[in-house]
Amino acid sequence: MSTDDEDSNIEAIAALSNAFSEEVVLDRVLETIVRVALKCTGATAGQLMLSDQGTLRTRVRATSRQDVVVEIGSTIEDEPITGLIAQAVAQAGRSLTLDTANETAERFARRDSEARVPCSAFCLPLFHKRRLVAVLYLENDRANKAFPTRKRALIELLASQMAIALENARLSQALYDEERRRFxxxxxxxxxxxxxxxxxxxxxxxxxxxxxxxxxxxxxxxxxxxxxxxxxxxxxxxxxxxxxxxxxxxxxxxxxxxxxxxxxxxxxxxxSKTLFEEFDVHAAIREVVLLARSRIDELDVQIELAGMSVQCHVMGNRVQIQQVVDSLIANALDALTSITQRPRIISVSSARHEGRTVVISVADSGRGIEPGSEDQLFRPFVTTKPRSIGIGLPICKRIIEAHGSAMRVEPLTPFGVRFSFTLDQALQNNDAD
Ligand SMILES: Nc1ncnc2c1ncn2[C@@H]1O[C@H](COP(=O)(O)OP(=O)(O)OP(=O)(O)O)[C@@H](O)[C@H]1O
Ligand SMILES: [Mg+2]
CATH class of the missing domain: 1.10.287 (Helix Hairpins)
Structure with missing residues (x-):
């Protein structure tokens, strides 16, 4: 093996173990495996087929002219010969080397088939705890005997690490799916x-x-x-x-x-006192935004969340605070429907203040309010909408006052309005300060 070869192999192995220690996303792991396999062996094409309850399904296909091009998809129609070779390898549980096109054609091409036959191919099973996880197929469409012992040995050596990485990624994907489903x-x-x-x-x-x-x-x-x-x-x-x-x-x-x-x-x-508890107000707000998503998208509104990616525990009534934010977002959406000459934007933001309070605000680029009408808006039955009764803001006011704070409203220049209120942070605030 030349020094250049050795260098590139060491580089490939380093890349592989780096990637595997960091990657948990299944598609990225699959991509890394074929990429590295192609680089280490000089194969011109490769596929990784995952074993799904006994059936093999191609998840990644890669080709290499100058650079490796990877194509990821849930099912890619198999080329007949590749499929037959992979199945043979899966059944035997052993790797298989095909040194010439003739040999491959003799063993795998059906007589009536006009399938493309590669000059040489190498295919190996990836096992994790004796269970077949995937089959890796590599071919060279230009040279016979393109997979000599040293190249095969290198891939065989990496096979168990590839299988572990695949299994880990598959498990975390399953966990992620479960978490999403639960959410x-x-x-x-x-x-x-x-x-x-x-x-x-x-x-x-x-x-x-x-x-x-x-x-x-x-x-x-x-x-x-x-x-x-x-x-x-x-x-x-x-x-x-x-x-x-x-x-x-x-x-x-x-x-x-x-x-x-x-x-x-x-x-x-x-x-009728409401129940106060400690809760993460940012998570509660993100949830409201998620629930309002379809109306937000329908009206083509851009929603910006600021300072809300970390936790912020406050004392209060979660459902009531969600109702307040929901009401404010609903009003902002109403105020944006008639806007066509500028972007429709809603900014929901959270900022921590000294004295252990947090200021939550909802601002929009809508039609705004009449100067001087601020107090009026919080009176019951004040509305400018034909089908509303005008109790959204009075209820918000009540809820926020029951939380020991006040609703503030300020017209924004050049347009829009901002509603805000403060909440007391809980004593042990996870990410605070
Ligand atoms: N973001 C806003 N921009 C412009 N005007 C607003 C905004 N929020 C509230 N207003 C004005 O304040 C009025 C009162 O709001 P409020 O939420 O109390 O009632 P509503 O939205 O009209 O009806 P309801 O909330 O009962 O369905 C609204 O009709 C609207 O004219
Ligand atoms: Mg309202």
């Missing part, structure tokens, strides 16, 4: 939770409005009747002040009753 399953669960809390919200509002109407209708009709009577006593030719006073006293007592009823209702509502 989306949990996402669906949260979506259902959201829908549920939306539905509960609607029912609660309906009930609340119903009971307020019921509680107040009695004193209000009494006020109506008594004030009418008072007016009639006063409008007489000779006004009867005594009777008018009696009626007005009734008005006053009914007004007091209405006020007490309102106070009682208010007290009942504020008694």
């Amino acid at each position: 989306f399953a949990e996402g669906r669960l949260r979506q259902a939770q959201f829908a549920l809390s939306e539905a509960t919200r609607a029912t609660a509002i309906e009930e609340l409005v119903g009971s307020i109407a019921h509680e107040l209708s009695q004193p209000l009709s009494a006020i109506d009747a008594s004030s009418g009577a008072a007016l009639r006593w006063l409008k007489r030719d000779v006004p009867n002040l005594e009777e008018a006073t009696i009626s007005l006293n009734k008005v006053q007592s009914c007004t007091t009753r209405a006020k007490v009823t309102i106070d009682r209702l208010r007290a009942a509502i504020s008694q």
Whole structure:
């Protein structure tokens, strides 16, 4: 073996072990294996077939003219001869060398077939713990006897390492798939939770409005009747002040009753305390963005997340904070629908502040708000949308106030608006500072 050959082999082996210690992505490992095999042996083409419950499937195909060109796909139609050779190797569990096109044709080409026959080929099984993991096929379409003992020995030497790397990558791919599946399953669960809390919200509002109407209708009709009577006593030719006073006293007592009823209702509502817990607010927000994704994509909105790739534990009610961010994103999307002359952008960002708070903000490049209308937006039933009721922001305000903070809104120049609020960071904050 020449020194140049040795150097390039050492380089290839180093590349291989480096790649295998770092790579866990299956396709990258597959690519590295064929790339290195082609470089070490000078083969003009190669394939790596994975064994899937006894069936071989080509996952990578590579060719080498000047540089190695790799093609990755889940199933690539096999060339008939390559397939037959690989199957023979898988069955025998041993490597196979074919030194000439004639030899290959004699053993593998069917008589009626016009399949291309390589000048020489080398094919070997990759085993992990005695289980066939893959078959590596290499060929040379220019030279006979292109795979001498020393080249074969080198690949055979690397075979077990290749098999281990493949198995590891396959396992982590399976883990990754499982994690993704779980994430989306949990996402669906949260979506259902959201829908549920939306539905509960609607029912609660309906009930609340119903009971307020019921509680107040009695004193209000009494006020109506008594004030009418008072007016009639006063409008007489000779006004009867005594009777008018009696009626007005009734008005006053009914007004007091209405006020007490309102106070009682208010007290009942504020008694329903929400559960506070420690949670990663960034993960919670990322989830909301994921759930809003289809509307974001539909409207061709670009969404930017800043400072949200690390964990940030806060104290609060996770579902409620998600509702706030969801409401703000929904409003931002509404404000962007009419924008056609500039990019539609929503920026959701998180910044930590001294005093162990974190500021969460949602800004958009939408149509913005009227200067001076900031406070107005947080009043119930204020809306500019034909099919909305205008309770998104008042609910956000309530939730954020229950978290000991306040909702802020600021018009942005040249356009758009930013809503923000702060949350208290939990005492042990993973990635803080
Ligand atoms: N990002 C924004 N840009 C421009 N205007 C906004 C924005 N967010 C809210 N507004 C204005 O504030 C109003 C009140 O918002 P709010 O979320 O309370 O109610 P809504 O979105 O109209 O209805 P709901 O949230 O009940 O479906 C909106 O109708 C809109 O005019
Ligand atoms: Mg809204």
